[in-house]
Amino acid sequence: MDNSALVLTLSSILLASTPLIIAVCGEILTERSGIVNLSLDGTMLMAAMTGFVIAFESNNVWIGFLAAALVGSFFAFIVAFGSIRLRQSQFAIGFVLTLLGDDLSAFLGQNYTRIPGPVVKHYAIPILKDIPIIGPIFFDQDPLVYFAFILVGVTSFWLFRTQPGLRLRSAGERPEAGFARGVNINLQRYLYTVIGGALVGIAGASYSLNIKIGWAEGSTRGFGWIALAIVIFGGWSPVRGMLGALLFGATKALATYLQRTYPEVSVVAFNAIPWVLMILVLLLVGSDFTERMILIAPKSIQRPLQRILRIAPPAALGSSFIED
Amino acid sequence: MRSGQWVRWIWPAVPIVAALLVTSILLFLFGAAPFEAFQAMYEGAFGDQSKTLSVIAFWIPLLLSSTGLLITFRAGLWNIGIEGQIVMGSIAASWVALSLEAPSAVLITLEILAAMVGGALWAALAAVLKTRGGVHEIFGGLALNSIAIIFTNYLISGPWQPPEGGTFRGTAPFQAGALLPLYANSRFSPLSLVLAVIAFVLVVIALRGTFWGLKLKAIGKNLRSAFLLGVSSEREMILAMMVCGALAGLGGGVRVLSWFDSLRQSISGGIGFLALLVVMLANYNMFLVPLIAFFFSAVLNGSITLQLRTQLHSSLGGILTELMVLFVLLFGDAVKLGISREKDEDGQ
Numbered sequence: 001m002d003n004s005a006l007v008l009t010l011s012s013i014l015l016a017s018t019p020l021i022i023a024v025c026g027e028i029l030t031e032r033s034g035i036v037n038l039s040l041d042g043t044m045l046m047a048a049m050t051g052f053v054i055a056f057e058s059n060n061v062w063i064g065f066l067a068a069a070l071v072g073s074f075f076a077f078i079v080a081f082g083s084i085r086l087r088q089s090q091f092a093i094g095f096v097l098t099l100l101g102d103d104l105s106a107f108l109g110q111n112y113t114r115i116p117g118p119v120v121k122h123y124a125i126p127i128l129k130d131i132p133i134i135g136p137i138f139f140d141q142d143p144l145v146y147f148a149f150i151l152v153g154v155t156s157f158w159l160f161r162t163q164p165g166l167r168l169r170s171a172g173e174r175p176e177a178g179f180a181r182g183v184n185i186n187l188q189r190y191l192y193t194v195i196g197g198a199l200v201g202i203a204g205a206s207y208s209l210n211i212k213i214g215w216a217e218g219s220t221r222g223f224g225w226i227a228l229a230i231v232i233f234g235g236w237s238p239v240r241g242m243l244g245a246l247l248f249g250a251t252k253a254l255a256t257y258l259q260r261t262y263p264e265v266s267v268v269a270f271n272a273i274p275w276v277l278m279i280l281v282l283l284l285v286g287s288d289f290t291e292r293m294i295l296i297a298p299k300s301i302q303r304p305l306q307r308i309l310r311i312a313p314p315a316a317l318g319s320s321f322i323e324d
Numbered sequence: 325m326r327s328g329q330w331v332r333w334i335w336p337a338v339p340i341v342a343a344l345l346v347t348s349i350l351l352f353l354f355g356a357a358p359f360e361a362f363q364a365m366y367e368g369a370f371g372d373q374s375k376t377l378s379v380i381a382f383w384i385p386l387l388l389s390s391t392g393l394l395i396t397f398r399a400g401l402w403n404i405g406i407e408g409q410i411v412m413g414s415i416a417a418s419w420v421a422l423s424l425e426a427p428s429a430v431l432i433t434l435e436i437l438a439a440m441v442g443g444a445l446w447a448a449l450a451a452v453l454k455t456r457g458g459v460h461e462i463f464g465g466l467a468l469n470s471i472a473i474i475f476t477n478y479l480i481s482g483p484w485q486p487p488e489g490g491t492f493r494g495t496a497p498f499q500a501g502a503l504l505p506l507y508a509n510s511r512f513s514p515l516s517l518v519l520a521v522i523a524f525v526l527v528v529i530a531l532r533g534t535f536w537g538l539k540l541k542a543i544g545k546n547l548r549s550a551f552l553l554g555v556s557s558e559r560e561m562i563l564a565m566m567v568c569g570a571l572a573g574l575g576g577g578v579r580v581l582s583w584f585d586s587l588r589q590s591i592s593g594g595i596g597f598l599a600l601l602v603v604m605l606a607n608y609n610m611f612l613v614p615l616i617a618f619f620f621s622a623v624l625n626g627s628i629t630l631q632l633r634t635q636l637h638s639s640l641g642g643i644l645t646e647l648m649v650l651f652v653l654l655f656g657d658a659v660k661l662g663i664s665r666e667k668d669e670d671g672q
Binding site: 038078082088089095096097102103104106107110217225228268269272275276278282288289 | 456457460467470597637642647650
């Protein structure tokens with residue numbers, strides 16, 4: 001593989017991982033505040049459909065993205081409202097919304113399948129794009145790629161370096177303590193579930209308007225679940241989540257590459273790679289075996305290993321908070 | 325309190341009516357008359373004998389899967405992997421049907437056993453990943469679902485492809501002796517109905533009348549206290565998942581041996597996820613499960629006729645059922661909503 005082919009592969013991995021990075025950042029904000037929005041897969045399908053249809057009718061991709069973000073926030077709001085106000089199971093509501101989004105997108109989008117529509121225009125950043133190798137990979141991309149990377153930085157900074165981020169995390173980790181310090185826990189949860197949902201919506205629309213252009217029934221099916229798994233693998237940290245999304249994108253590229261190199265192996269076998277990988281990475285961060293392996297390692301690297309491999313969800317994730 | 329009583333009686337109908345209303349609006353937006361559309365759905369489900377038998381034939385694997393889920397939900401487990409367990413059951417049954425030659429009765433017995441073992445083992449994998457590997461059953465189950473479906477595609481395009489070449493649609497039809505005896509030229513096998521009813525009765529007895537059922541309830545309500553009381557949570561969880569997997573696998577077996585006559589690409593047809601909805605809607609009332617499952621089967625079968633008549637996408641049936649579950653989840657509990665207060669006084 002020569003230089004230009006490598007550059008091309010890497011930049012395509014980057015582009016293909018972009019929606020996952022955006023969705024993962026959104027879900028991390030939501031889960032850090034203590035709510036699990038399980039509906040990602042259905043939300044992304046609805047957002048992909050809505051984004052495409054609205055962009056097609058208005059002939060403007062950005063209006064499409066806006067509509068997709070609204071749909072995403074609406075689905076997320078149902079989860080938040082159902083769990084906070086109505087005190088029902090977040091998992092149950094999220095799961096039903098997953099299926100509903102799937103069927104609803106198929107029904108509402110039935111007259112818009114497999115037709116060409118507007119797409120996001122490529123935008124190379126002047127000067128930076130001329131840096132050898134790095135330039136073409138990172139700065140000769142579609143605007144969404146830049147958005148995703150800025151988003152990772154902003155989310156990470158917001159969560160770990162700002163006062164509002166601290167309040168957000170208090171809602172997910174120790175809601176009682178946060179409440180005692182005057183944080184309106186449920187307001188935080190509403191706010192970040194809806195913001196997270198908007199980002200998931202944008203992620204869905206980036207498929208239909210940029211990556212798998214157009215709409216077809218079930219076109220983004222599966223990606224929402226993968227994003228949810230990456231949130232766990234990424235230990236609820238945006239930077240690690242981004243790495244997880246890139247890893248997943250790389251695996252997909254690898255599968256395509258292997259398929260071409262070994263045509264005698266059944267095509268379908270390679271499709272299993274991402275799912276096997278999903279189980280393996282969740283095992284890596286979750287199992288007791290990892291814990292024991294860390295304890296065998298030399299003392300000096302035990303702590304860093306622990307920090308990398310042992311991750312715990314926000315302590316109050318999925319629990320309800322009742323003020324009194 | 326008279327008026328509160330009244331509201332509580334009428335309340336369960338409200339989410340159902342709301343779901344019908346939203347679906348009607350959707351139909352209206354797409355230029356179909358809602359009443360005629362629902363009529364088409366009804367005729368598609370019960371219009372003639374063969375349609376009704378189809379509804380029953382689709383209902384049976386759904387009932388089997390829902391019955392299994394009663395157990396895992398009781399233990400507090402989210403067995404989303406049920407879809408894969410159905411698929412593995414159908415693969416195991418197909419394996420027996422394709423590779424053995426025996427008298428029909430022996431063959432069918434072996435197929436049914438294989439289907440149950442196949443589903444149970446796939447469920448055990450998800451369970452062990454959870455108890456030993458720390459992989460949440462939702463994610464382990466989802467990954468295993470996809471892997472099972474990919475495995476099916478591999479089988480029907482590779483080792484088990486029909487002699488005239490792989491078409492990606494399915495295997496060649498099984499030998500006649502391998503298929504379940506069918507009632508009057510339909511897809512309905514009376515034997516599978518008997519098995520489903522037995523399974524349902526046994527599970528209800530196990531959950532309501534045995535110590536095991538009580539242990540599962542303890543695990544589901546509070547894992548830590550159950551553990552402190554000496555309930556081996558790991559063993560019971562794995563067992564619960566395996567029983568559920570066995571029933572789902574049996575459902576998968578019924579799909580290949582009576583609904584189809586071969587292993588197909590989309591063998592489950594979403595029955596596993598549908599079963600999750602059934603059990604959620606039943607909300608701990610076990611006796612509602614067969615009724616809801618039957619209703620869902622009728623809606624989904626009916627929506628196929630709807631598509632044929634109105635050219636509207638058949639996902640409408642799914643939308644109707646999902647909206648019902650969503651609205652019942654959100655607004656079904658009048659007490660929690662504060663519309664009826666009755667329970668608050670003696671409750672908390």
